[in-house]
Amino acid sequence: MCPADADLCAVGDLGPRSAREFTRGAGAWPLRIIVVRAGDAVNGFVNRCPHAGHALNLRPDDFLTPDGAQLICRSHGALFDPVTGACIAGPCPGARLESVPLEVVAGRVRLAAPR
Numbered sequence: 001m002c003p004a005d006a007d008l009c010a011v012g013d014l015g016p017r018s019a020r021e022f023t024r025g026a027g028a029w030p031l032r033i034i035v036v037r038a039g040d041a042v043n044g045f046v047n048r049c050p051h052a053g054h055a056l057n058l059r060p061d062d063f064l065t066p067d068g069a070q071l072i073c074r075s076h077g078a079l080f081d082p083v084t085g086a087c088i089a090g091p092c093p094g095a096r097l098e099s100v101p102l103e104v105v106a107g108r109v110r111l112a113a114p115r
């Protein structure tokens, strides 16, 4: 992935409790990344539920419970911690969303280089 593709958005584009999807890569199976902000934390996860492999959302950027406290899978209702990605309720206890490492540089949210 080239550095230009690593840039996702400004931190200020994300509300204090919000989540947005970004897509990187080409072809039939691009990487779908959920960027979720929970207070000062900005975390990234692959948009694929560990229960049945569906995308979490049915509508664009529709990832959070009404109170904004958890990520929710719209297929069967699994709830996930927005910081760790751990399933905290629903049909996949003990599973977690796959993490996508992010970094914040000069107020921009970027994909972090692999370690």
Ligand code: FES
Pocket (backbone or CB within 6 Å): 049, 050, 051, 052, 053, 054, 073, 074, 075, 076, 077, 078, 090, 091
């Ligand atoms: S696919 Fe997400 S809860 Fe079933």
